Amino acid sequence: MLANRPPNSYDVAQAAGVSQSAVSRAFSPGRSIAKATKEKVLKAAAELGYQPNAIARSMSSARTKAVQKSGLVGVVVTQLENQFFAKIVHTLSLSLQEQGWQILLFSVESEVDVDPALFELTQYQVDGVIVLSALMSQKVAQHCRNLSTPVVVFNRYIKDLDISAVRVDNYAGGRMAADVIVDAKHQYIAHIAGIQEEQTGVDRELGFCERLRERGATLYQREVGDYTFDSGYEATQRLLNMQPRPDAIFCASDLMALGAMHAARTLFGLSIPTDLTIIGFDDVPAAAWPGHQLTTISQPIEEMGQAAVKTLVSEMENPETPASQQVFAGKMVLRSSSLSDLYAQI
Amino acid sequence: MLANRPPNSYDVAQAAGVSQSAVSRAFSPGRSIAKATKEKVLKAAAELGYQPNAIARSMSSARTKAVQKSGLVGVVVTQLENQFFAKIVHTLSLSLQEQGWQILLFSVESEVDVDPALFELTQYQVDGVIVLSALMSQKVAQHCRNLSTPVVVFNRYIKDLDISAVRVDNYAGGRMAADVIVDAKHQYIAHIAGIQEEQTGVDRELGFCERLRERGATLYQREVGDYTFDSGYEATQRLLNMQPRPDAIFCASDLMALGAMHAARTLFGLSIPTDLTIIGFDDVPAAAWPGHQLTTISQPIEEMGQAAVKTLVSEMENPETPASQQVFAGKMVLRSSSLSDLYAQI
Incomplete structure (x- = not known):
């Protein structure tokens, strides 16, 4: 039985059967603690109604001040x-x-909202920010730097900005797609590119086109989308109305490739891959659905996520850490939306 | 030019061409301000490097103390x-x-992680919580109530817990699906139910089965999934191996219905809806993809989202607000995955 006072960390430690230090670690962002121990502490704390007051604590603790302000990371x-x-x-x-x-x-509506969002985030004294977008301006980057708020850009990078990035090798991915298409001896090769203002799509296209040239093939036609299903669907309508009709399309995202697939089947009655090879990029869950079986370049998201967090944590703990660029290899996942050597042999 | 001191709200007001009160409102959660004005303020503040220190402010301001502690809502x-x-x-x-x-x-891995997550959220002195899950325990609900942290459950509700909920009328949605299936004179009617521990799936099934009975039809077979694509795909394999084969399946979620569709086409070579009617629930974007054209019950997510936020805000502003249950009508969206009167007439 507790006395008539709010429970403290000692009460929680008693109830959970752990040390007081474990209770303290359970409630301190960034401190190491076994998952099972943490759960025991949280459970006991919930039962007792213990309330360590994270934000007040984060503002008074000397260690916390040195390492972080709020325990919050903006995404x-x-x-x-x-x-x-x-x-x-x-x-x-x-x-x-x-x-x-x-x-x-x-979660912002469009790329133009990224700057205001980043600025608002810094009002909340986030310890760091992870941005899943490439359209972050020089000005806001500078603002974050002035506040010593580390930023890591995920799945994108920003040319000429000294900010850490974790991404897949988009250029190499584009080259892999070109190889699959040239191996299958396609003649009328099309590309649906991504948003032109950002480097991800530009690199995928560059790798694709350079590799086509190296292998003696040429790009027959090119369209531009914005990575959405609808933009892939519409671009494919334009492509498949051409004479002669493209027999292979490499799309800068899986969603656009799925749009291409649905357009080819429902509007043109085409068989995939017999009439048309389609290749995407990302390996989203719907790419593997049995009716899609989309050939695509997969990204090691978990490894990349861990790398992004590790990089951010280093920069939060030591603001002097220089910005780093980490590039992960993508992997070609051959499924039945593409004719390939592999399938030709079966 | 600013003097050699940090910029203050007056400087920001000057630079943005707005009143000082507008600057204050721009940085106060829950205060009314025009979007354009707020953007002007944020832009000026970013350029000047103004930093109102949201968290410190939220702990010192008297008004803020009365209304909220942190400006944070947990989801x-x-x-x-x-x-x-x-x-x-x-x-x-x-x-x-x-x-x-x-x-x-x-973003938690599974329903069993909801309780620990809610407890951790309260450490951050969130002003309120929105839960998109039904498996929240009595104990944690009590914990939130002890801390006077309002909770709104979205798209679900919890029986016997005095907590506000915003959801669609799942029972009526199940009835709509039954009507479409009976109208099209299907004989072997199957259902793939959702997670049995939560009320959403139970209500959808109840409405479906009761309406079947009222119309003189019977449920031929029932399977259980967990709302995922894979669970729908696997349940459909079991259903379509039956003799006679079901000719209509109502699934408790779109993802399960899409799994059913891909299984029926790729494993059994069936035509939809000629051989099999499939109906889902939710109206996710992929339901409308031209190769899917899934008949489904759509939920007015935007209205429901606004209602959830409004409810939470009322409870955050006045802790005496009694818990409320708001039920929204779903809408049957007829597409070509179901045989129906409508299609029969064409």
Whole structure:
């Protein structure tokens, strides 16, 4: 029985059967503690109604002041309905929570809202920010730097900005797609590119086109989308109305490739891959659905998420850490939306 | 030029061409301010490097103490990769941000992680919590009530717990699905139910089965899934191996219905809806993809999101507000995955 006073950390330690230091660690962002121990502490704390008051604590503790202000990491995302981004947010969330950080989420409507969102985030004294978007301005980057708020850009990078980035090798991914298409001896090769203002799509296209040239093939036609299903669907209508009709399309995202597939089947009655090879990029869950079986370049999201969190944590703990660029290799996932050597042999 | 001191709210007001009161409102959660004015203020503040220190302010301001502690609203979600939940989070995010609240996101792995997440959220002195999950325990609900942290459950409700909920009329939705199926004179009618521990799926099934009986039809077979694509795919394999084969399946979620569709086409070579009617629930974006054209019950997510935020804000502003249950009508969206009177007439 507790006396008639609010429960303290000693009461929680007693009830959980752990040390007082474990209770303290359970409630301190970034402190190491076994998951099972933390759960015991949280359960006991919930039962007793113990309330360590995270924010007040974060403002008074000397250690915390040196390391972080709030225990909050801001995450800015523009396309949460895209399974790819939802998966990244979920991965980052688990990885940050494991280390005691919480996510302050900004799900913004479009790329132009990224700057205001970042500025608002800094009002909440986030310890760091992860941005899933490339359209972050020099001015806001400078603002973050002035406040010593570390920023990591995920799945994108920003040319000429001295900010850490974790991304897949988009250029190499584009080259892989070109190889699959040239191996299958396609003649009329099209590309649906991504948003032109950001480097991700530009790199995917560059790798694709350079590799086509190296292999003696040429790009027959090119369209531009914005990574959404609808933009892929519409671009494919334009492509498939051409004479002669393209027999292979490499799309800069899976959602655009799925749009291409649905357009080819429902509007033109084409068989995939017999009439048309389609290749995407990202490996979202819907790419693997048995009726889609989309050939695509997968990104090691979990590794990338852990790397992003690790980089951010280093920069939060030591503001002198120089910005780093980490590039991960993508992996070609051959499924039946593409004719390939592999399938030709079967 | 500023003197050699940090910029203050007067400087920001000058630079933005607005009143000092507008600057104050721009940085106060829940205060009314025109979007354009707020953007002007944020831009000027970013350029000057103005830093109102949201958290410190929230702890010292008398008004803020009365109304909220941190400007943070916790959101707990279990299935972020489901487009339906991603869309809800995005909608809530926009609606809360518009009113000056920020989202502290807990994207948890499974329903059993909801309780620990809720407990952790209260450590951050969130002003309120929105839960997108039904498996919240009595104990944690009590914990929130002890801390006077209002909770709103979205798209679910919890029987016997005095907590506000905003949801669609699941029972009526189940009835609508039964009507479409009986109208098309199907004989072997199957259902793939959702998670049995929560009321949403139970209500959908109850409405479906009761309406079948009222119309003189019977349920031929029933399977249980967990709302995911894979669970729908697997349940459909079991159903379509039966003799006679079901000719209509109502699934408790769109993702399960899409799994059913891909299984029916790729494993059994069936035509939809000629051989098999499939109906889902939720109206996720992929339901409308031209190769799917899934008949489904859509939920008015934006209205529901606004209602959830409004309810939470009332409870945050006045802790005496009694808990409320708001039920929204779903809408039957007829597409070509179901045989129906409508299609029969064409």
